[in-house]
Amino acid sequence: MKFFIDTANLDDIREAESLGILDGVTTNPSLMAKENISGEENVRDHYAKICQITDGDVSAEVISTDLEGMKREASELVKIADNIVVKIPMIREGVKALAWCTENGIRTNCTLVFSPGQAILAAKAGATYVSPFIGRIDDIGWEGMTLIADIAEIYAIQGFETQILAASIRSGKHIVEAAKAGADVVTCPLSSYDSLFKHPLTDIGLEKFLADHKKAQSVAAS
Template sequence: MKIFLDTANIEEIKKGVDWGIVDGVTTNPTLVSKENAVFEDRIVEICETVKGPVSAEVISTDYEGMVKEAEKLANLNPHVVVKIPMLPEGIKAVKTLSQKGIKTNVTLIFSPLQAFLAAKAGATYVSPFIGRMDDIGNTGMDIVGEIVTIFENYQFGTEVLVASVRHTEHVLEAALTGADVVTIPMVVLEKMFKHPMTDIGLERFLKDWKKYQDYMDKK
């Protein structure tokens, strides 16, 4: 399962890339605005940093507007994947863009049938928003499993990108379910490293090593 960072912060992206575990980035105008950056410039900077798929979102909700924005975004850098909202006009745009060789990520997916339609149109990725499903009393990961099954049944090339991840348990469930990608904020990625037994084991090792060093120094 690939790990994407959901951010527009360059320092976070550099850290994840330096660890060797970040494969791509998802971002949007809201995240970029928090960085006080020019949208197009920041997208290019992210692409050059991660050297992997970078999802950048369109603002338009009509077919012509989405296609025009998507073409502009795709021309910024070969790594750009255009995020398109799950709308009839959006699916129409995805079909056109896929025929043009432009990669797309259909966002705001909340049902397996929405994902099915996006895959039929040729989407590169579909993004089920599991955290938001949990917020309204549903189990978001359930739809991920159903989407994975549907895509396997019909051998769609579309990848399942689990989004709206709130905690490490979501990441574990995504991996167990067979999702292709999970996109997460840095705070969740950092928590994936941690376990109290690891800390205890490291502390014990260092104490034992110090005792050994002290013993050797006295010889």
């Protein structure tokens, strides 16, 4: 399973890259705004900086909601770097844009997916990735991981090549569950990956190893 980081923060991207686990980056307008990045030129410059940190896929989201606007933005975004993937919303015009991008060799990430039916539409239109939003589904009392499992089963039966990119991941537990449910990719903040390191028995074991080493050194020196 691939690990993408969901952020526009360059320091967090560099840290994930330094861990040796980073396979790509996802962003959206909200994450850009969080970093105080605004204006079309500044946003594209920021994408270029991200693409200089990693050679993994970097999802860059369109703002338009009409077909012609999305086509124009997609054509411009892919000029930034070879690893740009155009992020397109799951709406009627978005599916048309997905199909157009597929026909023109532009890789895509279909975002804001909340049902198996939407995932089927994205795959039929040739999306490279489909992004079901796990955490937001959990927020309304449904099971986000059930959606991942359902999409994985459908894609396997139908032979769809679209990769399942589990989004709105909020914890290390979510990451593990997404892996078990059949996600090809997870994307989440650096803090969620950090939580995978933590286990009390690891801390206790390391403390004991270090204490025993220190004791042995003291005995050897006496």
